[in-house]
Amino acid sequence: MMSRTSRLAALVLTLMACAHASAAGPSLAAIRPTGGQRGTEVEITLSGARLGDAREIFYYQPGIATLELKKVDDNNVKARLKIAADCPLGLHDFRVRTATGVSELRTFSVGALKDVAELEPNNDFFKPQKVPFNVTVNGVADNEDVDYYAIEVKKGERISVEVEGLRLGISEFDPYVAILNSRRFEIASSDDAALAWRDGYAAVVAPEDGTYIVQIRESAYAGNGGCLYRAHIGSFPRATALLPAGGKLGSKVQVKFIGDPLGDTTETITLPTTPDPNFGVTRADAKGISPYPNVFRLSNFDNVLEQEPNDDHAHATPFTAPMALNGIIEKPGDVDHYLFKMEKGQVYDVHCYARRIRSALDPVMYLGKKGGGAMVGADDSIGPDSYFRFQAPETAEYVVWLVDQLGKGGRDYAYRIEVTPVQPSLTVTTNAEQIPLGTGPMSIAVPRGNRQAILLYGNRADFGGDLALSVSNLPAGVTANAPTIVSSQVVVPVLFEAKADAAVAGALAMVTGRPVDEKLKVPASFLSESVLVLGQNNVNVWSRKIDRLAVGVTEECPYSIEIVEPRAPLVRSGQMGLKVRAIRKPGFKAGISVYLPWNPPGVGSQGGVTIPENQNEAVIAMNADGGAELRTWKIVVNGASGVPSGPIMVSSQLANLTIAPPFVGLAFQGASVEQGKETDLAIKVQKLADFAGEAQVVLLGLPNKVTTDAKKITRDTTDLIFHLKTDKASPAGNHQSLFCQVTVLQNGEPVVHNIGTGTLRIDVPLPPRPQTAAQPKPAAAPRPAAAPAAKPLSRLEKLRLEAKQAAGGK
Numbered sequence: 001m002m003s004r005t006s007r008l009a010a011l012v013l014t015l016m017a018c019a020h021a022s023a024a025g026p027s028l029a030a031i032r033p034t035g036g037q038r039g040t041e042v043e044i045t046l047s048g049a050r051l052g053d054a055r056e057i058f059y060y061q062p063g064i065a066t067l068e069l070k071k072v073d074d075n076n077v078k079a080r081l082k083i084a085a086d087c088p089l090g091l092h093d094f095r096v097r098t099a100t101g102v103s104e105l106r107t108f109s110v111g112a113l114k115d116v117a118e119l120e121p122n123n124d125f126f127k128p129q130k131v132p133f134n135v136t137v138n139g140v141a142d143n144e145d146v147d148y149y150a151i152e153v154k155k156g157e158r159i160s161v162e163v164e165g166l167r168l169g170i171s172e173f174d175p176y177v178a179i180l181n182s183r184r185f186e187i188a189s190s191d192d193a194a195l196a197w198r199d200g201y202a203a204v205v206a207p208e209d210g211t212y213i214v215q216i217r218e219s220a221y222a223g224n225g226g227c228l229y230r231a232h233i234g235s236f237p238r239a240t241a242l243l244p245a246g247g248k249l250g251s252k253v254q255v256k257f258i259g260d261p262l263g264d265t266t267e268t269i270t271l272p273t274t275p276d277p278n279f280g281v282t283r284a285d286a287k288g289i290s291p292y293p294n295v296f297r298l299s300n301f302d303n304v305l306e307q308e309p310n311d312d313h314a315h316a317t318p319f320t321a322p323m324a325l326n327g328i329i330e331k332p333g334d335v336d337h338y339l340f341k342m343e344k345g346q347v348y349d350v351h352c353y354a355r356r357i358r359s360a361l362d363p364v365m366y367l368g369k370k371g372g373g374a375m376v377g378a379d380d381s382i383g384p385d386s387y388f389r390f391q392a393p394e395t396a397e398y399v400v401w402l403v404d405q406l407g408k409g410g411r412d413y414a415y416r417i418e419v420t421p422v423q424p425s426l427t428v429t430t431n432a433e434q435i436p437l438g439t440g441p442m443s444i445a446v447p448r449g450n451r452q453a454i455l456l457y458g459n460r461a462d463f464g465g466d467l468a469l470s471v472s473n474l475p476a477g478v479t480a481n482a483p484t485i486v487s488s489q490v491v492v493p494v495l496f497e498a499k500a501d502a503a504v505a506g507a508l509a510m511v512t513g514r515p516v517d518e519k520l521k522v523p524a525s526f527l528s529e530s531v532l533v534l535g536q537n538n539v540n541v542w543s544r545k546i547d548r549l550a551v552g553v554t555e556e557c558p559y560s561i562e563i564v565e566p567r568a569p570l571v572r573s574g575q576m577g578l579k580v581r582a583i584r585k586p587g588f589k590a591g592i593s594v595y596l597p598w599n600p601p602g603v604g605s606q607g608g609v610t611i612p613e614n615q616n617e618a619v620i621a622m623n624a625d626g627g628a629e630l631r632t633w634k635i636v637v638n639g640a641s642g643v644p645s646g647p648i649m650v651s652s653q654l655a656n657l658t659i660a661p662p663f664v665g666l667a668f669q670g671a672s673v674e675q676g677k678e679t680d681l682a683i684k685v686q687k688l689a690d691f692a693g694e695a696q697v698v699l700l701g702l703p704n705k706v707t708t709d710a711k712k713i714t715r716d717t718t719d720l721i722f723h724l725k726t727d728k729a730s731p732a733g734n735h736q737s738l739f740c741q742v743t744v745l746q747n748g749e750p751v752v753h754n755i756g757t758g759t760l761r762i763d764v765p766l767p768p769r770p771q772t773a774a775q776p777k778p779a780a781a782p783r784p785a786a787a788p789a790a791k792p793l794s795r796l797e798k799l800r801l802e803a804k805q806a807a808g809g810k
Contacts, residue, residue, distance in 0.1 A: 025101015025445050025554070025648075026050045033117075033138050034168050035109030035230050039085035041067065042115075044108070046077045046096060053099040054079075058508055060094065060546050063087025063110065083110055089282060090292050091167060093530075095550050097506040100648070101445035102552045104435045105530035105544060107169050109230055111136045112289050122147050125184060128213055134234035134288065141165075141175065141216060141223035149214040151233060153206040158262050159188075160203040160238050161214050162291050164230040166542050167199055169532030171226035175200050176219040182211045191219050194360040195240050195412065196292070197542070203238060205261045236288030237262070241414035242281070244305060244326035245357045246297030247271050253303070255296075257283045258328075259412050271298060275525070277545065295357045297416060299324060310337045313370050313399050321348055325417040329361055329402070329409040337401040339370060340419070342392035349423075350400060352378075352386040353416040361413040362405040370397040379405060389422070424463035426524040428456055428513045430549070433530040437538070442528050443550035444509075446478065446650075447557035449500035453493045453636045453651040454549075455598055458485040458513050466516040469494065473510045475553050477502025480509075481654055483634040484516060493598050493636045495654050498553045506552035558588035561611075561639040563652045567747035569660035570603070573626045574753045577619040580637050580652065582611045589614050592641040596620065600635065600659060602628025611639075624659055632658045663689045663744050663751065664713070666720075668758030674765045676728040681708075681758060683720040683740070691715055695744040700754075701737040703762065705730045713742075726762060735760045 029048040036042035046054070052074040057066045064087060068080040077096075087110050096103040114132075118139030122129035128148035131137060139147055153159055165175035177200035178189035187207070190200035206212065214233055217223065240259030247253035250273040256266045260283070269281055280293025304319040306327030316337035319325060327336050342348070354361040365386035366374040381387040384405075392398065400417060433442040446452040458467040465487050471480035477499040485492045511526040526547055533542035564579040580594045592611040599605050599622075606621040620637070637652040665686040673679035681699070694712045697720065702708065705727035711720055739756025 025441070026054070026096055026098045026103040028096050028103035028106055030170075031106055031108060033115065034170070034228055035111055035115070035136070035138070035164075036081065036083055037115055037136070038063070038083045038087040038089070038110050038112060041080060041082050043078055043080050045072070046079055047075060048103070049075050050100065051075055051077045051096065051098060051103075054096050055099060055504065056097040056506055058095045058097060058102075058506065058550050059092060060508065060548065061088060061092045064092055064094075064108070081108075088293070089289070090280070091544070093544050093546055095441065095443065097550070097552045099504055099555050101554055102441055102443040102506065102550050104441045105433060105532075105546065107167075107532070107544060109164055109168065111230065111232060111291050112236070113232055113234055113291070118147060122149070124148065125180075125213060125215075131233065134236075136291075137229075137231040137233060139216065139229055139231065140225060141173070141218045141227040141229060142225060143223050144221045145223050146215060146217040146221075149216075149231070149233065150211050151214065153210070153212050155206055155208045157206045158203065158235050158237070158260070158287060159206055159212060160201075160232070160234060160236050160288075162196060162201045162232045162238065163199050163216060164196075164232075164292075165199050165227065166197060166533060168228055168230065169542055169544070170228050171224070172533050172535055172541055173223070173227040173229070174198055174219045175227075175229055176215075176217050177202050177231070178215040179204055180213040180215060181207075182213070184213075194355065195294075195358050197358070201238060201240075203261045232291040234288055236290055237265075237283040237285050238290045239283050239294055240412035241328065241359060242294050242296060242357075243328060243414060244303045244324070245295075245353065245359070245414050245416040246299055246303075246324060246326070248302055248324075249273055249275065249298050249300060255281065257294075258414070269296075277525075277527075277547075297353055297357060299418060301418060301420060304338070306336050306338070311335055313337055313339070313401075316370075316399050316401075319419075321419045322421055323419055325400070325419065327402075327415060328411065329404050329413040329415070330411065331409040332404075333407055334409045335401055335403050337399050338417070339397060339399050341397050342395070344392055344395045347389065347391045347422050349389050349418075349420050350387065351382075351418045351420075352402065353418070354386075354414070355384040356382070357414070357416060359412065359414045360408075360410065361415050362408075363402055363415055364405050365400065365402050365417070367398060367400050370399050422462055424520070424522045425461045426463075426467070426513050426515075426522050427459045427461075428469060428511055428524065428526045429459060430457070430528045431455060432540075432543070433528065434534075435530060435532055436534045441550070442530070443552070444496045445552045445554050446496045446498045447554050447648070448498050448502050448504070450557050450560050451495055451497045451651045451653065452649065453495045453597065453638065453654075455491055456482070456494050456511065457491050459490060463515065463520060463522055465520065467513050468516050469511065469513045471496075471509050471511050471549070473507055473548075474551055475502065475505045475507045478551060478553060483654065485513075486631065488629060489601065491598060493634065493654065495636060495651060496551060502553045504553050504555060506550065508548035509551045511549050556585075557648055557650055558585040558643060559583065559592060559639070559641060560650055561592065561594060561637060561652045563635070563637055563655040565655040566657060566749065568749040568751045569658040569746070570622060570624050570628075571660050571662045571751055571753055572602075572624050572628050572630075573662060573755060574751065575621065575623040576750075576752060578605070578622050578637075578657075580609075580611065580618050580620060580639075582616045582639070584616065590642045592618075592639045594618055594620065594637050594639045596622075596635060597638050598635070600629065600631070600633040600657065603657075603659065628659045630659050630661060632656050661688060662742075662753050662755065663687070663691050664695070664742055664753065664755070666740055666742075666755045668738065668756075670759045670761070671724065672761040672763060673724065673726055674763050675726055675730050675732060676765070678723065678725050681722045681724055681738075681760065683722070683758070685713055685717045685720050687715050687717075691744045691746065693745060695742055698741045698743075699738060699758075700741055701735075701739050701756070701758075703731050703733075703735045703760065706760070706762075724760065730762055732762050732764045735762065 239257035316339035738758035
């Protein structure tokens with residue numbers, strides 16, 4: 001798999017590419033007003049940079065059409081929108097396509113009530129802005145600003161106020177909303193409602209006829225000009241919880257709407273037949289309709305509702321898995337239990353959906369044998385929600401139970417637990433579009449007759465193997481080339497190419513993936529996240545997730561680039577120079593920065609490379625570590641340069657880069673020498689792959705003032721000796737950084753190996769022995785006197801000696 005470091009490097013380079021692309025294309029910074037009433041036409045102003053040539057608005061949800069786009073100046077455009085009478089309520093995601101690119105994602109809020117504007121001054125409780133009942137107020141909460149709105153209400157009428165602040169995706173706005181009576185007593189308030197993310201919702205039944213005051217401010221009085229809001233003020237219904245909180249695809253479900261101040265209601269809802277991660281339901285009655293849908297989860301499983309009392313194992317609500325369990329932690333300290341049977345070895349995934357369905361519950365979930373303690377538990381596994389996977393150690397009855405992490409409870413502490421078999425899934429994604437950081441759009445803006453690449457990720461769950469990606473619903477004249485994502489990887493560069501005669505147009509393309517192994521049937525989806533608001537330490541506070549990729553064909557670019565495809569491999573522990581060539585249109589002379597947005601695993605590439613002005617080639621240095629994956633990879637180079645509208649990014653073709661094992665192996669023998677002397681360094685050579693002709697070997701990493709000559713080897717060479725010459729100033733010590741650069745020629749191109757390591761010990765010569773004074777020669781010792789001559793033996797002594805010798809010397 002791709003290392004975390006490699007993936008981070010790929011992300012950084014991709015974001016660099018998008019930053020270049022966004023500079024030439026449009027930048028959409030603001031939409032005013034931020035929403036409108038359905039069933040009406042509304043004029044909005046789109047502001048930012050390079051918007052004057054706007055051609056189209058891409059809408060990701062149905063119900064809005066663009067009637068007219070009118071240029072104000074290069075950075076501002078007015079758009080007249082038609083919002084259908086049945087347009088879904090809530091946020092609609094969109095991008096602007098211009099002749100030079102595609103903008104960042106922004107949102108537009110569609111409501112059911114008439115829009116009115118805030119009129120300052122309205123920061124005095126006794127001098128509030130009077131507004132009709134059942135309107136949406138578009139306002140702003142400045143620093144230390146408190147906005148007051150006065151409404152006239154009859155006794156028994158429902159007063160509902162929901163504020164969209166953070167959800168507008170403009171700033172980290174934390175709104176506070178309160179409903180006060182004319183005597184300034186607060187009768188309902190809200191701050192950080194889980195139902196509305198960090199926005200506010202408050203509701204109450206009017207206790208008497210009269211004037212009521214709605215107060216809106218930043219919760220810490222720390223607003224600013226970016227704290228825009230849409231305050232829906234009226235008699236509309238709003239559920240704070242649903243039971244059940246989800247249902248089976250294509251089924252009819254009786255849903256209880258809970259939490260409205262006029263009481264709960266039940267409706268039968270027909271669910272869609274295809275998955276929709278953004279599906280929600282709205283409550284409507286004679287007084288109005290909810291301004292925002294309640295999240296409703298779609299799945300493939302039937303529902304079970306909790307049966308009270310179910311506060312212990314003995315009274316657990318029974319079910320048969322797979323199943324979706326739905327209930328409410330109704331009071332502080334409440335614990336809900338569910339009982340089911342598992343066979344030995346059976347495995348289930350257990351997901352608790354609470355905050356993900358906008359419940360106030362912070363769940364802690366457990367599972368264990370009936371009558372026993374917890375065998376597994378989870379808290380905050382997916383955000384505040386819980387998840388675990390459990391394999392039954394034996395056939396038995398097991399219990400799932402749930403509590404709130406702080407022991408709280410209430411009518412809006414709803415949950416949905418899905419107990420399901422382990423199922424493989426595939427999610428294809430882009431990198432996140434970090435709009436506040438200026439990283440540019442995660443979209444494609446390919447010039448006519450040119451190319452542009454984007455990185456796509458194949459995120460496998462519970463399966464492996466190679467993945468095939470496909471892209472459909474492209475603009476006419478555009479093709480997408482998506483290499484296989486091999487089993488060891490999750491990312492691949494996908495190249496979009498527009499014909500020279502392609503119309504300047506755009507589309508929301510469908511991206512999907514599947515296992516290459518056709519025996520594997522895996523559900524797949526595409527997801528691209530756009531981060532709209534960041535908090536402290538750049539934490540994602542508010543983002544939107546979309547299911548299609550915006551692709552636009554733009555005007556011609558005055559240059560293109562191509563890789564001169566290597567004819568020789570990049571070997572492990574080796575390096576190469578990747579040549580990139582520019583094809584310039586007449587008159588275009590500017591420099592072009594070039595870089596790889598993604599490197600194969602174990603491969604690095606040089607950044608900061610530029611094809612100089614008036615030149616057509618540059619070389620990007622590349623290297624492979626000793627563990628680089630052996631394979632032929634598809635690589636792409638991005639180029640960015642200045643055009644009249646600003647820098648614009650294009651891409652090369654997809655080129656082959658082969659990672660191969662080294663042709664030779666070297667085993668260094670240690671060498672030592674005294675300063676100023678010479679020695680030999682011996683190296684054993686092992687041929688690992690056949691090669692023709694001679695290879696040059698250069699010994700590198702030598703200490704200062706140590707020299708040697710380059711050598712030649714062939715495929716038959718087994719031994720190599722470098723004769724080393726040192727200097728009296730060569731540094732003494734144990735030098736362990738020696739390596740050989742071996743260059744083999746293949747197809748006329750160098751295959752460069754860096755093979756190490758060797759050791760050279762340089763010693764300081766021993767000092768000469770010190771000279772001492774001559775000592776006087778000692779006097780000769782007197783010669784000892786000569787021994788007296790032996791006495792001659794007599795005849796008898798001779799006979800006795802002879803007899804003794806004859807007897808053996810005894």
